Amino acid sequence: MSADPAPIDSPDPVDMADLPVQLPSGPADAAAARARFFNSGNAFNIKLPAVPPHTFARESGRARDAAAPTGFTACDLSEALACPFPATTPLMLARYAAIAPGETLAADFAATGSIWYVIAGTGTTRAGPETLRWGAGDVLLLPGGPASHRAEGGRAVLWSVTNEPQLALDGALPPRVPVAPVHYPAAEIGRQMALLAGTRANAQTSGHALIFSSETLEAGRNILPTLTLSLNTLPPRSHQRAHRHNSAAVTLVLEGEGCHSAIDGLRCDWAPFATMVTPPGSRHSHHNPGPSRARFLIVQDGGLHYHARTMGFEFLERA
Secondary structure, rough: OOOOOOOOOOOOOOOOOOOOOEOOOOOOHHHHHOOOOOOOOOOOOOOOOOOEEEHHHHHHHHHOOOOOOEEEEEEOOOOOOOOOOOOOOOEEEEEEEEEOOOOEEEEEEEEEEEEEEEOOOOEEEEEOOOEEEEEEEEEEEEEEEEEEEOOOOOOEEEEEEEEEHHHHHOOOOOOOOOOEEEEEEEEHHHHHHHHHHHOOOOOOOOOOEEOOOOOOOHHHHHHOOOOOOEEEEOOOOEEEEEEEOOOOOOEEEEEEEOOEEEOEEEEEEEOOOOOOOOOOOOEEEEEEEOOOEEEEEEEOOHHHHHHOOOOOOOEEEOO
């Protein structure tokens, strides 16, 4: 048991923030012995490592190497985050999946669901009773649990993001939420983007971006209960003005010649199919000095913040 502090009315009372964790005195049973006590001085000053800006270009290259064996390459920042489980951000985990021609890669993520983008190749995915046939540029939404991915006609490379760290923090099993497989073919994504190209954005809109949702989660406008997925674009010789939000972002670079992001004053150069981490609450902007439109896929733990009313989106630069 921790030592008793000096009484409050003593000449020199201890600062409550300096008290160590307190254990119960003379607990009657094992359940009572498990109790621990903090106070308003030391319970709210937890100092966790900040989420660092980071670009996973090496992992992208490793997965896209023609000699890469079938398997996953995680974008893991758990050491920097002092996290006891793999994590790209505190609540999200991104991976690259390489599948050799004719081979199958099994996945069984302890997640609510998984978001997938097909970087290269064609193939099929089996998730429960359903089979989805995919090609380059397609987006898939799969429920948590077992699934298998097979490359057909050549090597395939996919990128995936899940909310495994969120559930691992709670020690939870995947909840029984109504997540059904959804297929967003590249051709349909292109049609939707063409529709947006004919519209204009007002001063409060953050550019032209396509937001992915499903029949089940249409009301929440999210792709998973706690995750959002958007395909963002940036016209040539332009930039997305500086802004901030409380959600962390994991970004897959699709197209962007000479592009970079500025995150809290740090320049982060884009690389083909690299994964970038934007820390929550950071000031950031995206810059496209090149001759063609840039495209980048962004997963955020935005659904969680929308539900908690804590998204806190704001522009930090005038239009």
